[in-house]
Amino acid sequence: MHEFSIAVSMVDIALEYAAKSNAEIVNEIELEIGELSGVVMDAMTMAMSAATKGTLLENARVKIVEVPGKARCRACGHTFRIRNIFDPCPQCGGFNPEIISGKELRVKSLNIE
Numbered sequence: 001m002h003e004f005s006i007a008v009s010m011v012d013i014a015l016e017y018a019a020k021s022n023a024e025i026v027n028e029i030e031l032e033i034g035e036l037s038g039v040v041m042d043a044m045t046m047a048m049s050a051a052t053k054g055t056l057l058e059n060a061r062v063k064i065v066e067v068p069g070k071a072r073c074r075a076c077g078h079t080f081r082i083r084n085i086f087d088p089c090p091q092c093g094g095f096n097p098e099i100i101s102g103k104e105l106r107v108k109s110l111n112i113e
């Protein structure tokens, strides 16, 4: 499962940060997941609960922020909402737009004590 390996690396990053900060409790972990990252949100939520089991993050609330896809057309410069990386520009029909956002896969913040 694709989401599980992503969740494991997110948890690794978070645990490393928590250890550096001498955290005893992690209340919340906030993840930023881009709409174009190919991650299925429900699967990600399940993967996170599996990946945090037995770690400092086990009881942390997992908050997932979905980042909408945005692209800029290389041909006409039009900026538009994109839901699939293969979508053409709605203004000129040009393909291969530059992706501005929506590919995020990162730990945004941790709430620790």
Ligand SMILES: [Zn+2]
Pocket: 073, 074, 075, 076, 077, 078, 089, 090, 091, 092, 093, 094
């Ligand atoms: Zn265009």
